[in-house]
Amino acid sequence: MSAYLITILITIGIYIILALSLNIIVGYAGQISLGHAAFWAIGAYSFAILSVKYSLPFIEASVCAILITTLIGVILGLPSLRVSEDFLAITTIGINFIVQAVFNNINYFGGAMGIGNIPFPQIKGKMFSSAQFMALTYLFVFLTIVISYTFRRSWAGLASFAVKADEIASNVSGIDPKRFKIIAFAIGSALAGLAGILYASFMGFISANDFSFPVSVTILAMVMVGGENTITGPIFGAFLLVLLPEIFRPIHNYRMLLYGLLLVVMMRFQPSGFFGEKGIVWKLIRVKKS
């Protein structure tokens, strides 16, 4: 496999983890989040600082980074329990801007220069090859799919669906909406932290601009265009939105315009996404059957 292909596949893998983790917050628990890149950034930065400044080994640094991201995700999720959905969308945009500003302006986090020399994972003193790194990425993608699937079938997942469908009714039925929103935020940010570790370690260099607000929009677009509340949807969305810019490279001047129009047209005519409940894919398959 060429290095280009491996890079693309690893990028897709990282975005699949991000889209599926955001799907737990948006698709399962119904909480609009436009700041997912912030949690990705927190994962990447905590991993980078732990392994570069405190020279922790890969596994220890990863575990700590995931714990830190989960903790911050829950803390930042707490104020969102107080506000209703439209407020939440804007609050999460704010979180994204503030997190980016903090990483960009405080010298401890590398400031505008970012953090470099982030180590690749090693086995027995030998560095991973790119192919091995790809295998590691897809191992975690598989793990994320398992978590998404298990969560759907679990009691917590069912409770989250109830909260999403009707918060007051679920509250009356003895489900504490706050508890399940927090659980969704915790799992979602933990997985985003995992994606951050993979990204930081693969790129070797990170700066705050890698995690800007448009990235959050892209992650949410992956979930919505693919189909929220499904597992195939976000995976498909990640493939689509990572591959489209590569395919449209020859007409790169029009890339952003096409991306914008894709979002408008999809939401206008296919609001549940390609693989959603009333999505176009299922419709095509069903027509063929009959």
Add this chain to the structure above:
Amino acid sequence: MLIQQIVNGLTIGGVYALIAMGLAMVYGILRIIHVAHAGVYVVGAYAGLYTYILTHSFILSIVSSMAAGAIIGILIQKYVYFPLIKHSPIISLIASIGLFISIEESMRLIFGPYIKSFPKDLFKGEYHLGSVVIGQSQLVVVFLSVAAIALIWYVTQKTRFGLALKAVSQDIDTAETLSIDSKKIISIAFAFGSALAGLAGLLVGAYFNSVFSSMGDVPAYKALAIIVVGGMGNIWGAFAASLAVGLIETLSIGVLNVPLPRNSLAFIFMIIVLLFKPEGIAGLFKGLGK
């Protein structure tokens, strides 16, 4: 020095108010987070700029920027938002972000990626009031913002249209049974709010003497923070919040030397306000009505 900073802060705040009040009006009736409002602002800036280059009349460029804004606004409302009104807010939010990207990119492709400036004869000269210096452009911006805000006050508080708008924003169905043509009211409100955004684009373009396709990026998200502080659908809350944000930004950069970038301050202010008053500062302005 301090007074100078306050004057500058209020000038910027007045322009923010033009954008944010239209946004609050739109949110008040359709409950849509209208990110594309800033796209309308960019279109208004270009329309005003080219009218001025062609005719050398600032009055005509005011008219054309407002007309361009109104037309774009009606098109957006009619072909994108109205059909999506029954779907969850996240669908129209993504569609709105897609629209915003499409509008900005179209402007970049049509008018080129470079910063354009007004012909030199637009505003020159400055006035001295004691130690305070007020440029002519600043005076024009303040005067037009005050005039536009007075117009908003008159239209929403003193006309039959304002009354009907209040009814539609409280409950569309009940307003319909009282023989209010809600579709017409919504269209007019959209045209009005978008015309103000177009005017704001022209004013900012003239004030900083630069018009470029991505000039809407910062207002797009800052205006959202402002309307959250103002209590989402509340026009006068948005007005007060705009002035507050304009002052806070100018004072904390110019006088206190806060190390964070200017554009994240609005969001920090927003989160602080949300922690203490989750409903925004709207409650402070009950007397002025919604």
